[in-house]
Amino acid sequence: MxxxxxxxxxxxxxxxxxxxxxxxxxxxxxxxxxxxxxxxxxxxxxxxxxxxxxxxxxxxxxxxxxxxxxxxxxxxxxxxxxxxxGFWNSHVHFETGWHGAKDAPADKLEAHMQEMLTRWGFTTVWDLGSEPGNTLALRKRVEADEVPGPHILMAGDIFPENGHPVYLPPEMELPEAANAAEATLMAQGYLSMGLDGIKLFTGAYMGNKPVVNMGTEIVKAAVDVAHAQGKPVFTHPQNRVGVDNALAGGVDILAHTIPSEGSYTAEELARMKQQRTALIPTLTLWTTVVSDPAVQDQLVQAGVNELKAYFSEGGTILFGTDVGFTTKYDTTQEFEFMGRAMGWKDVLASLTTNPAEYFRAPSKGxxxxxxxxxxxxxxxxxxxxxxxxxxxxxxxxxxxxxxxxx
Ligand SMILES: [Zn+2]
Missing domain, CATH: 2.30.40.10 (Urease, subunit C, domain 1)
Structure with a gap:
């Protein structure tokens, strides 16, 4: 035998x-x-x-x-x-096309779930901002085996005062924190709803007007609430000030690179490493934010360089694409871009072991x-x-x- x-x-x-x-x-x-x-x-x-x-x-x-x-x-x-x-996508949104999830036919939700996530191998995802009641209803249907889908973790959004990003519909109601006390209440509210983390807009993109940044004391207030309950805090940084305020306030995860700034400073990289900050590159996203292909290439390359700089310092990298905001669901390009900065095993780690360790899910990865x-x-x-x-x-x-x- x-x-x-x-x-x-x-x-x-x-x-x-x-x-x-x-x-x-x-x-x-x-x-x-x-x-x-x-x-x-x-x-x-x-x-x-x-x-x-x-x-x-x-x-x-x-x-x-x-x-x-x-x-x-x-x-x-x-x-x-x-x-x-199974892959983790640590930056998605159940936003575009997901409204009415509580009552939508299961086959319709399944088809959308396939198109956006399951056909790309995702078994765990972090929703970094959507209508929480809607996504909680969707999550419930997934967990009840009505809709085949990934394990869904959710973060609640907090914006800076007068920081309604231009790419979000103006009629959309966004929670803006004008001060630390408001941020504390918002963060507590999200976690008491059963959400798994907080997402801050430490930089909000305002189009032709300057980026609106969130003050460090507001960042700290939200971080304190989340960390007291062992929950992570993500940020959409947008620019260098957005990164610096997030790092000063103790944010855990940068949900994007900042290609418009060209690179991180040595101080930023050292601080990220020291604070064990994780970085989600979202490189494909940079092909969708401008129409000029030459500018797209520049932005992607800047993002690749930032990824490479932090990765080579030993920084933690988490795979994430911002799908559900962007409709570029195909992950092929993201792998190609990430492959310019790191080896295939490192990309696999960003999809599996890194998030499992970072988000303390020892049975996964x-x-x-x-x-x-x-x-x-x-x-x-x-x-x-x-x-x-x-x-x-x-x-x-x-x-x-x-x-x-x-
Ligand atoms: Zn996003």
Whole structure:
């Protein structure tokens, strides 16, 4: 008997022995057979792997394909495919096209969820601002298995006084904090609604008028509320002052690069590193904010340079694209841009282990016995081409297939 076969037989026998009800349950077991598994960005890949999932958790992952599973198991043929942990998109919005989520038909929401997120491999997302009541209703339907979708984390927005960004509809009501006391109340309000973090606009883009920045004392007030409850604070910085005020106020995550400034200063990079600030590059976004292709290229390259500068200092990078604000859902370009600043394993870390560690989700981000069965089956090996992270064949969350290319 071949060694790999023996191993699987032992695993399977043990499983059947200790789980007598397994054969009765439908699709309690999911098996992905024959793929190349990358358990984490740093672990050696497992060729010709068998990946077994039981009740939403990974129960085994190892080399070997010659085994039989009982009928209730769902089997995905993963020959020739690469398998990586489920992706995090740490900057999305359930905004454009998501209104009325409480009562919208589930199939419509599922189609939109696929188009925007699940077909790109996302199993966990951070909504950095939308109508909270609407997104809470959507999240509830996702968690009730009505709408196949990712795990949704939500941050509540706070704007500076008179800082209604020009790209948001003027009739949209935005919470503006004129002082620290107001920011405290707003942050408390969001967290008591069940939100998972706070997003500050430390710089609001006003078109032809100057950027409106949020004062450091207001930033600090919101950060204090969030940190007292162990919640993270994101910022939309917009410009250098927006970055500096965010850093001075103790913000955790910069939700964009600042390409209009060209680069971070050495002091900013040192402070970001020292405070363990995380950076979300959103490089593709810079192709959508101006129409002149030459200016787009300049902005993207400045963003790439900022990403590279912070990454090479050892800074924490989190993948994020701002989809739901932008409708450029395809992630191919983002991977290509990020690949100019870092290696494919570093890009994988920004999609998996970095957010899992940063947001303290130890059961996510890697594939080993006992972790959540959140993973992505790719139609190409990202080691060969970083853009293959966008070639998603299946997205699996908690052992359930939430997207299938065919
Ligand atoms: Zn955004």
């Amino acid at each position: 071949n060694r790999r076969y023996k191993w699987l037989l032992i695993v399977w026998s043990a499983f059947a022995l200790y789980h007598p009800s397994a054969q009765a349950a439908e699709h309690r077991v999911l098996a992905c057979v024959g793929g190349k598994v990358y358990p984490s960005p740093t672990a050696a890949p497992i060729q010709d792997a068998a990946l077994l999932v039981e009740d939403g958790k990974i129960s085994a992952v190892a080399a070997g394909t010659g085994f039989k599973l009982p009928a209730p198991a769902k089997v995905l043929d993963c020959k020739g495919k690469a398998i990586v942990a 890697r594939m080993e016995k006992g972790t959540d069965a959140d993973f992505v089956v790719l139609d190409g090996d990202p080691a060969a081409d970083v853009r293959n992270f966008a070639k998603v064949a299946y997205t699996i969350r908690g052992g359930k297939v939430i997207y299938s290319a065919k």
